[in-house]
Amino acid sequence: MFDNIKSSPDYRWYVLATVSIGTFMSTLDSSIVNVALPTISGQLHSKLSVLQWTVTAYLLAITSLLPVFGRLADMLGRKKIYVLGFVIFTIGSALCGLSPTIWFLVGTRVLQAIGASMLMANSAAIIISIFPFQERGRALGLTGTVVALGSMSGPALGGLLIGMAGWRSIFYINLPIGILGYLIAQSILPNDKPHKERENFDTLGAFLFASGMISLLLAVNSGSDLGWSNPSVLLGLFSGLTMLILFIFNERRVPHPMIELSLFHNRPFVIGNLSGYLSFVALFANTMLLPFYLQHILNYSPSQVGLLMTAFPIAMAISAPISGHASDKYGPLFLTSGGMVVTAIGLFYFSTLTTTANVYHIIPGSLLMGLGSGLFQSPNNSSVMSSVPPPKLGLAGGINSLVRNVGMITGIALSVSLFEAWGGVSLPTASQIPVFMYAYHSVMLVGMAIALLGAVISLNRNSYVSSEGSKQHDRIQSH
Numbered sequence: 001m002f003d004n005i006k007s008s009p010d011y012r013w014y015v016l017a018t019v020s021i022g023t024f025m026s027t028l029d030s031s032i033v034n035v036a037l038p039t040i041s042g043q044l045h046s047k048l049s050v051l052q053w054t055v056t057a058y059l060l061a062i063t064s065l066l067p068v069f070g071r072l073a074d075m076l077g078r079k080k081i082y083v084l085g086f087v088i089f090t091i092g093s094a095l096c097g098l099s100p101t102i103w104f105l106v107g108t109r110v111l112q113a114i115g116a117s118m119l120m121a122n123s124a125a126i127i128i129s130i131f132p133f134q135e136r137g138r139a140l141g142l143t144g145t146v147v148a149l150g151s152m153s154g155p156a157l158g159g160l161l162i163g164m165a166g167w168r169s170i171f172y173i174n175l176p177i178g179i180l181g182y183l184i185a186q187s188i189l190p191n192d193k194p195h196k197e198r199e200n201f202d203t204l205g206a207f208l209f210a211s212g213m214i215s216l217l218l219a220v221n222s223g224s225d226l227g228w229s230n231p232s233v234l235l236g237l238f239s240g241l242t243m244l245i246l247f248i249f250n251e252r253r254v255p256h257p258m259i260e261l262s263l264f265h266n267r268p269f270v271i272g273n274l275s276g277y278l279s280f281v282a283l284f285a286n287t288m289l290l291p292f293y294l295q296h297i298l299n300y301s302p303s304q305v306g307l308l309m310t311a312f313p314i315a316m317a318i319s320a321p322i323s324g325h326a327s328d329k330y331g332p333l334f335l336t337s338g339g340m341v342v343t344a345i346g347l348f349y350f351s352t353l354t355t356t357a358n359v360y361h362i363i364p365g366s367l368l369m370g371l372g373s374g375l376f377q378s379p380n381n382s383s384v385m386s387s388v389p390p391p392k393l394g395l396a397g398g399i400n401s402l403v404r405n406v407g408m409i410t411g412i413a414l415s416v417s418l419f420e421a422w423g424g425v426s427l428p429t430a431s432q433i434p435v436f437m438y439a440y441h442s443v444m445l446v447g448m449a450i451a452l453l454g455a456v457i458s459l460n461r462n463s464y465v466s467s468e469g470s471k472q473h474d475r476i477q478s479h
Helices: 002-006 011-043 053-076 078-097 102-130 133-165 174-188 203-226 231-253 261-265 267-297 302-308 311-330 333-350 359-386 390-421 430-458 466-478
Strands: none
Touching: 011 053, 011 078, 011 102, 011 133, 011 174, 053 078, 053 102, 053 203, 053 390, 078 102, 078 174, 102 133, 102 359, 102 390, 133 311, 133 359, 203 231, 203 390, 231 261, 261 267, 261 390, 267 302, 267 333, 267 359, 267 390, 267 430, 302 359, 311 333, 311 359, 333 359, 333 430, 359 390, 359 430, 390 430
């Protein structure tokens, strides 16, 4: 059966479907866990300050390991790392479900994150390596739809599973998906050709990068709670930046660096990642604060908030494949910048909402945000991945995913810090509602400015043309 698939003229679409299993599983798990946190807190007798590590540790581990596994995949083979990611993620999920204590759960979430980073770092690289240039945008657009569906179904499926079988079932649901994904990936994904010359892994560079990112992101994540002048936050920022500077010096002197700094001489690569970073900062400024507005100002229940917030992934799921297909024909330039402008309009729309808004006032803003994200992400990812040579696709995919995660963390930290600086509180009393609205509107306008900056920066990418993409594809095929 699988031999027939590999010889099929539609083989590349089977590869895309296989990669989508890992993409769906990792995005589903990210969104499904948040719904279970109140239940986990009660059953494992955990304070909120400890419970948040089930989310923070997962995110930190993924972010610090993405370029590492991208580089290892370029050296050892993308299929090997991707398939191993299924194994580790599935084992981690089983152990999460068996957790007797909160700290055991945190540790097994890190194990999950190791597997998830193997999957995330290589999904785009596998797709780019198998698809011709003229179909990459469409393929990455469909991947964006899978991401949106995973995010969209997570809260609803999580609530259903917790009600029927308890919080442990949200981890056990990954077991059949992981086993199926492993078997299909092992049978369908193309085998990588080994490199002709052996390269040494940059162990010191990997250590400096992971340590620097963890220290820096921990400080950024803690700044809004502890205060930016807190000694531990300042120490984390200083040590993180120091290790990342040492990492850059190390990469300049080693023969086989973990991250090829020459990639950052590549204009489409740099512009695509920078505008992608700003996109996620702008998106998560609203993602963090919108639930508080809906629940504590408009008095919607948590389930109603979840339903209202599905408007974003629905719009993204529809627009992402259309935008990706259009970028294959017309290039990414105006789609990416246009998407950022639509996102900015959505953020401006949210800045006009009042304390008497209803469902029909909320949905247009979420639809605009989802449409803008869908228009931007697929062409931008295609532009970034098509700008690098084939042997660096895994690394480029890891950096692209890293930028996404750092943008999310920055957006959350920035929105909370500005919201509190302007007097906003998460549980406002009646007299504090005007201040809450002022702070919320102000953060939305800052997010709008960030999105518009991203649109201008995106216009400065040298839009790759079909001839260049065809040459790139030729090099991939000959690799």
